[in-house]
Amino acid sequence: MRSHSRRTAATSSGVHLLSDDRVIARLVAAADLGPDELVIDFGAGPGTITAPLARTGSRVLAVERDDRFVAALRRRFADRPAVRVAHEDVRTVRLPRRAFAVVASIPFAVSTPLLRRLLTPVASGFSRAELVVEWGLAKRLTAVTARDLESAWWSCRFALTVRRRVPAWCFSPAPKIDAAHLGVRPRGVDRRTAAILWAVLSAAYDRPRVPARSALTGLVPRRLTHRLLRDGQAVEIHTGQWLTLARTLAADRSVVPPPLPARAFR
Template sequence: MRVPAVNPSGVHFLRDRTVIAGLLRSARPDAGDLVLELGAGPGVLTAALAGTGARVVAVERDAAFAARLRRRFAHRPVTVVQDDLRRVRLPRRPFAVVANLPFATGTATLRRLLGDPGLRLRGADLLVEWGFARRLTRPVPRDAETAGWAARYQLRIARRVPPAAFSPAPRVAAAHLVVRPRELDRRTLPVLRALLADAYRRPAAPLTAVLAAHVPGGRAHRLARSTGIAPPVLAGAVPAAAWAELAAAVVVAEPAARARSIS
């Protein structure tokens, strides 16, 4: 007989005050900042965020929890939105995210937060499943989508969070995942997407072969060396952060090459 899954939604309520303090210390919300909390639950983290003076938008799918949050924070700078965190409309103004994500929603949530270049995400401090965080923070991501996230954002694990920090306790540990945007020119983004698509389509190709399709004048070797990568190296072995540097270098190289050809 098949045993039903325990807590299949992956919802585990945060109860450890030390972990909450660590999230706030990392996020450093100021008075007036817009902070999105995804999956607010009973409001333990919501209360801590409201205490900073930030403008908190608490998203909670469960109707009973949402009603309790509205009553509890009726006179605080907290807006409660009853919606699914995977579908809720995200702000178009600068905002940060501090959240204890249900483990089952990690990929879908990161896809929304990090996959839309139109969002003005100032940073995110998230509690996610430990293995998921380890996969996200690999120097060389396993797929083009994750590489795109890691190239546009710095992703690091601040700490391991034990199961005892939650109720009910999950079967595995969690991680405090820190997300911060890299300083990238908007002209760099389409080049970055094109480079990553090429690299992950043919990971066994030399990096210079991938770059040669985007850099005129046979400058692929010089471009690779300018970002600290010594050919020969395969495209599939290049760290995500290096792709961001390469894309920026391609953007700079293109107008310079055109100027030389005109002169």
């Protein structure tokens, strides 16, 4: 059933609020949250996702920068000590050190910066996510091959899955484009494998017009590149092949991985 009861000041602020109760219920159910688990609702708006998250028994951090929505959230959840409202920008709010999940309908304009904060670091408390993002972005991120280094880095370390399409009419007001329910789960890549993966991907994507096998000459033994990578440029190599190559190298204890760039992967 579509909900029309939450059409507040969204139309005047340029925000498109997710307003379909079925989509929201599926987001929350897919996260499989447990009691006292920490979950973040980025861009919480008036609390359409925050409220069902609170009903799971989890501890909820609702992040919102709009003054009016913040005031409404604080009133709405004043008697719910498990819900904390942060008057912050999703691009700069300090992320928890403890383990946390994310369930949110991300404003399209800040999707990439927020995903970068969640998916780029090697060491963080981020555990998993159920997100609503722009349809085109979801399709690019879940392609079997990655078009750039950043996308490859994310998709090799996280399983990114389009669970369903979210039509524009599920929002109030409706945007011009559809969205997607995107699931995010870690692949269990340890730090050693991640360091090798970064080195391999960087070398290959730094020379995008050169066949990946050639771009890795001197870095990876030829016998491995020819056995584990298809013949083609970096953008033509499947995510699974990159990950298999990195894990194979990581299993060889004689391989010394280069240090990860500290400024990017703290």
